[in-house]
Amino acid sequence: MLTNPSKTAFGNFQTPLELVQAVCALIAQTGFDPDTILEPTYEVGAFLQAALETFPNARRVLGFEINPNYVSQAQHVCSRICSQARVEIHQANFFLTDCPAIIATLPEPMLVIGNPPWVTNSALSALGSANTPVKANLDNLRGIDALTGKSNFDISDMDVAQKP
Incomplete structure (x- = not known):
């Protein structure tokens, strides 16, 4: 940890x-x-x-x-x-x-080869980090998904999602 x-x-x-x-x-x-x-x-x-x-x-x-x-x-x-x-x-x-x-x-x-970064968006928010991605509902997830963790993507997901 x-x-x-x-x-x-x-x-x-x-x-x-x-x-x-x-x-x-x-x-x-x-x-x-x-x-x-x-x-x-x-x-x-x-x-x-x-x-x-x-x-x-x-x-x-x-x-x-x-x-x-x-x-x-x-x-x-x-x-x-x-x-x-x-x-x-x-x-x-x-x-x-x-x-x-x-x-x-x-x-x-x-x-x-490498070890991509992994930290959840919620952890970044809790730290008050400036390294947080712009928040958007790119996958059109429902509110329940936020409660179950499906929408809690990590920083490497954000990096990959930004590329066309």
Whole structure:
């Protein structure tokens, strides 16, 4: 459970490096060898680190993170790894970028890996967070749905819903 209000407001949970390394190892066991690694929510860089270490033949690595406090940490993590890849670390909300245009420029095969943010809209409201989505009844849900939780989408649902 997240207890730090500033981290909770961004749905921030730092995935342990050991878990990410295990995930990447499982992917590598399938024989998949990506030319591109895309991490749309890199946090402090655990997924970037594990992917760079596991897939040394990757040519492009792109990471996006909304929280500006993590940029230098992720850059430092990536700079310590000997890799031929062109690594780009961006401080931006990937879900508000022109995703199709970015992806169209990247060589395939592509590995999209990461741990998207997850925090409910009601938790954001309780925190008084500025990271709350504009409220709209996009699915034409009834009042009972609000009581049963169906309408309590999380922040990653909002990010995805904003893309055409």
